[in-house]
Amino acid sequence: MASETIRLERRRRLFGGREGAQKRFVTAVMSPAIVFMAIFMVLPIVWALALSFFDFSPRRTGSPILGLGGDNPFVGLEHYRQMTDFSSDATLNVRQFHIGVKVTLLFAFIVVPVNLLITLPLAAMIESVHDRARPIFRTIFFLPVLASSVGVAIMWGFILHPQNGLLNLMISKMTGKTTVISWLGDPDLVYFGVPVALLMVIAAYLWMDIGYNMVIFIAALQAIPRSVTDAARVDGASAWQIFRHITLPLLRPTILLASILTMISAFQVFDLFQVMTEGRPDDQTLAMSLNIYRSAFRYQQMGWAAAMSVVLFLIVFVISLVQARLLRTKWEY
């Protein structure tokens, strides 16, 4: 009996008993995910950060240690220092970086509010229609989300083509005059400081993206307890008052989520810019993601591209934090 107790005690010490088994289970279950994240998420981030301190180009061999050093020299914070050069003598790379930041911020800060302004009322409207019609509307508005973004960009390119595009054709029919407007290529087409080419990319992005937020809002609307709105209605609140003072505040966490997700994805949009405009006319649509891609893979300036990607990461991080703070809520329903 005593020996059996000692054996069990030894085994418990050796394997840590129930607690040890739990640890081993958690380790086994989580290891693949952690290794996956380490390889495909953490390492690239660390690598990009390291590259940003080097004048690195894959065309040069550099030192044997990861190709860093040698012909790919360490430049410290030089890339970041150059980014703060706002003089007229700044290099083309630096000026394009500044343009990229401006275009990206403009794009994101137009896309996010417009997206929310469209999707929230749309979701509320769809929720208010008859049960049988609801899935039809949901499907119609969600369909563009399923489309390939490159396909969407090509389709919008056809619509906006100067000579053969649908938009100019419609204007020509309406005005009775041959209309040949280069929506994506005329640098002089600027409204309220926003280039029309950028507005066209925004239109294509919204067309493709609104279904996603709409589904999120529909789910949130369905989660609001009926009793709350019923009570308001009994108290004499109008439909607008219910939406303004009950639905909207209760949707605040969802609005926060949707705005952060939209903001992050807006900062990362690449394919629409690449296919629709390639950054033109006159770099008016040169978003940061496109600029990073071009610097890294077309012009082989990996170090500079890495520094820009670090800045993009910081911008998204800070804006997400600010958004989370502004829209945070302390209560649940």
Next chain:
Amino acid sequence: MKPNVFRSIRSMRWVLVVASTMLLASACTFGEGDDGGNGDGGAGGSVELTIWAHRSPSFNQAIRDAARAYEEDHPGTVITLETFAYDEYIQTLQTALPAGNAPDILHLFGTWACTYTDFLRPVPEEMISLADAQERFFPGPLGGYTCDDTLYGLPQESNVEYGAILVNTQMAGEAGTGTDGWATWDELIADAQDLTVIQDGAMIRAGYHFTAFDGLAHSFLSLILQAGGSYLNEDGTAFTLNTPEGAQALTLLKSMADAPVIDPVLFNDEENWVGDCYFTELCAMGLVGPWAVADYAPDYPEVAENTVYAKLPPLEDSEEFVADSGWGMTVSTDSPNAEVAWDFAAFATLDAEAATQFNLTSGTLPALVENAEGAARDELISAFPHFETWFEVLPNARFVGQLPDRDKLYYEIIYNHGLAALRGDETIEQALQAMETEANETFG
């Protein structure tokens, strides 16, 4: 329960540490593995060669044909072609070369070759010397593979984008304009004006489209040469674009936008690219290389039927023009069978018959001087009648030079400021000044 889970997570830090260390260790093998590649496999044993190339049905077939022909003469040698989409190919090169994972042979665009010399083997002197190569190849294509007087590969084609232009003979016939070339730029501009169609103030057909990336850059640089100038200083260490010759070149190009025979807002590289524009009949004439006809003919047979190439007029009596290099064979430093790889590369590029077959299958102009003459020339012209004009202009092609960043110069600098000048958004002086400053930044 929860605290246990968190303790467990903390205890798993080792997983991250081990994974990171393994990855770091494996990554540290970058750049290693060059064993000299003396090709011991070539001494009678079986040798397997791998070629990487960009995906293009005609080019790939031409390479495969050369490989099969070589294999027949060299039993025991097996050559495998692996292809990549164009953009993917560039990115694969950028990662595979520094990582030491390149194949034996790289089918490279000559203009890129000198940027990869760290990873390419020089052409063996006993195979062909630089002096001999300069006699056998046109200077345009060979120039791309010549880096600091060392040859790093051999071209299979001449890639020219200037010297002759597409002309729609049906439109020209209707407008009564020429299709045989022009003696002066004034004559060309006058014909292009007659071919331009403007409706309600909007250009719906361009007379002459030259405002794509390559077209604009090659026009500008070629006209500088023809005006007697040079876009590089003597030792090739700085650009000299803001010169009287540069001004003459850009002024001539702007005069075509002012005429107007082109609207640079509606016709450029992104919208109505010259090939699309010409074959959809939105342009009557267009500046693009001879490959365009072969590329578009299957989809637009009627337009191709009504197409000829006409020689561009000279400026100041000079017909010299700039050209990129062409696609050709290079051998990577990673190749363990470099001798055999070079032997195949020599067969594909220096053997006149094999080289002609490559040009016939890929629809390209020859890089070998001897293949632009005699029976080889006749064979190519009978297969591609529109080559005739190009054979006339080919000797005038001069390699654009070892530029620090050719793509940036063409796509970001000359194109952007050239279009801005043509639109009138920048003066000629402003455009030239900006071009020169930005171009010189590419020297680093």
